[in-house]
Amino acid sequence: MAKARSYRLLCPIARALDRIGDRWTLLILRDLHAGPARFSELQRGLTGIAANLLTERLAKLVDDGLARKADAGHGATVYELTALGKQTSDIIFELAAFGARFAPEDDIVPPGNLRTVATTMGAAARRVATPEMNFDATVLVDGEQMCLNVSEGSADMTYGECRAPDLTFSTSYSALLALTEGDMDPDEFAANHCSLEVRSPGKEAEFMELMSRITDMLRTA
Amino acid sequence: MAKARSYRLLCPIARALDRIGDRWTLLILRDLHAGPARFSELQRGLTGIAANLLTERLAKLVDDGLARKADAGHGATVYELTALGKQTSDIIFELAAFGARFAPEDDIVPPGNLRTVATTMGAAARRVATPEMNFDATVLVDGEQMCLNVSEGSADMTYGECRAPDLTFSTSYSALLALTEGDMDPDEFAANHCSLEVRSPGKEAEFMELMSRITDMLRTA
DNA sequence: CGGGATCCGTTACGATACTG
DNA sequence: CAGTATCGTAACGGATCCCG
Numbered sequence: 001m002a003k004a005r006s007y008r009l010l011c012p013i014a015r016a017l018d019r020i021g022d023r024w025t026l027l028i029l030r031d032l033h034a035g036p037a038r039f040s041e042l043q044r045g046l047t048g049i050a051a052n053l054l055t056e057r058l059a060k061l062v063d064d065g066l067a068r069k070a071d072a073g074h075g076a077t078v079y080e081l082t083a084l085g086k087q088t089s090d091i092i093f094e095l096a097a098f099g100a101r102f103a104p105e106d107d108i109v110p111p112g113n114l115r116t117v118a119t120t121m122g123a124a125a126r127r128v129a130t131p132e133m134n135f136d137a138t139v140l141v142d143g144e145q146m147c148l149n150v151s152e153g154s155a156d157m158t159y160g161e162c163r164a165p166d167l168t169f170s171t172s173y174s175a176l177l178a179l180t181e182g183d184m185d186p187d188e189f190a191a192n193h194c195s196l197e198v199r200s201p202g203k204e205a206e207f208m209e210l211m212s213r214i215t216d217m218l219r220t221a
Numbered sequence: 222m223a224k225a226r227s228y229r230l231l232c233p234i235a236r237a238l239d240r241i242g243d244r245w246t247l248l249i250l251r252d253l254h255a256g257p258a259r260f261s262e263l264q265r266g267l268t269g270i271a272a273n274l275l276t277e278r279l280a281k282l283v284d285d286g287l288a289r290k291a292d293a294g295h296g297a298t299v300y301e302l303t304a305l306g307k308q309t310s311d312i313i314f315e316l317a318a319f320g321a322r323f324a325p326e327d328d329i330v331p332p333g334n335l336r337t338v339a340t341t342m343g344a345a346a347r348r349v350a351t352p353e354m355n356f357d358a359t360v361l362v363d364g365e366q367m368c369l370n371v372s373e374g375s376a377d378m379t380y381g382e383c384r385a386p387d388l389t390f391s392t393s394y395s396a397l398l399a400l401t402e403g404d405m406d407p408d409e410f411a412a413n414h415c416s417l418e419v420r421s422p423g424k425e426a427e428f429m430e431l432m433s434r435i436t437d438m439l440r441t442a
Numbered sequence: 443c444g445g446g447a448t449c450c451g452t453t454a455c456g457a458t459a460c461t462g
Numbered sequence: 463c464a465g466t467a468t469c470g471t472a473a474c475g476g477a478t479c480c481c482g
Binding site: 443444445446447448449450451452453454455456457458459460461462 | 466480
Binding site for chain 1: 230235236305308313315317318320322323341439
């Protein structure tokens with residue numbers, strides 16, 4: 001592997017950046033935080049990353065112990081975070097919270113999948129979940145399925161199917177964006193831009209409370 | 222200004238990285254978090270950044286509203302963070318906390334000044350200060366002076382002189398490193414590798430408690 | 443078809459030299 | 463002191479090809 005450009009400075013921030021500061025690396029981590037993913041799935045979510053760069057970045061992440069290759073059956077391999085890699089969650093969240101302060105530019109391109117949404121909401125949920133909250137929910141955004149598990153003050157959001165959800169929440173990406181950018185108020189969102197199918201009665205209050213805290217936290221300042 | 226490489230993705234993390242994700246930018250912010258700095262002071266702290274890159278990055282930070290040029294008197298100009306730029310403090314801290322998990326490599330170069338120490342300790346202090354703590358301290362590391370202000374649960378650490386410190390704390394960078402890397406235990410540090418000169422009696426307990434919390438938080442895992 | 447490797451034009455970086 | 467100018471080198475981005 002080519003010895004990448006590195007700061008090699010005696011500073012913890014520089015040491016962190018030597019591992020995750022390269023172009024694309026943090027966005028790859030972002031998608032991996034939504035759960036294990038195949039090469040092509042990552043490539044799709046990162047709209048426009050060159051294949052060789054994705055290869056190179058993944059190799060470095062594996063080499064540094066932040067990710068690993070795993071067998072997903074059927075001869076397919078997936079990349080997933082190691083325990084060390086998962087510790088980047090707070091960095092990812094702080095970046096998302098800071099980035100949420102800026103309105104999107106005009107000529108932006110939407111990501112090829114919504115792993116970014118799962119990661120951002122999951123990291124936010126981890127910050128605002130209370131010990132009393134306890135549920136599993138399917139979250140559908142534009143038909144893409146994610147699974148939110150909350151228990152004992154901890155939260156985890158994965159891109160993909162949910163096994164035994166207490167409820168299913170559906171909405172659209174554009175409505176979520178309008179909500180966090182302050183272009184739509186929460187009542188309007190709750191009334192006309194999402195739907196809730198409850199399987200375990202009583203859980204919907206917990207869920208909506210969490211959603212409200214998440215969007216508060218990610219609102220454009 | 223050359224239109225820099227940018228992700229232009231519909232994702233808050235990408236929006237953040239479009240502003241602060243370029244090489245060197247986060248390290249420049251790191252040094253600016255220690256207080257206003259002149260061009261040459263930044264250049265020294267970043268050991269080896271090319272002058273044109275520093276120029277370019279500073280221009281972009283100013284353009285994006287994270288920093289500004291200010292008059293420091295005597296015809297000197299300094300760069301300083303804006304309110305928006307100060308909001309990167311949590312990102313910086315999370316990077317430092319993550320980077321602290323890795324031991325320094327062998328062939329690293331020490332920074333030209335200790336602004337990195339001021340920033341890292343300041344960001345950590347902001348996380349662990351309690352509302353009961355209230356003091357101003359001069360911190361001397363290898364003779365470089367920094368000023369730590371703590372009041373009402375908030376904390377701020379600036380590189381430079383302190384006006385009316387309640388106490389003066391002296392130590393060396395190598396001792397601090399050994400402490401956070403677990404190569405020296407806190408008692409040994411307190412006994413033989415630092416000294417404390419107290420001006421306002423009673424404040425030293427608060428200070429040492431804060432120091433202990435900071436090093437706990439930054440200890441290599 | 444998924445998971446890369448290889449090639450090549452373009453852009454950014456890094457070092458040094460130079461200027462107001 | 464605070465940058466600008468220049469230029470060789472390394473990284474990126476897009477495309478194409480390879481292999482199971």
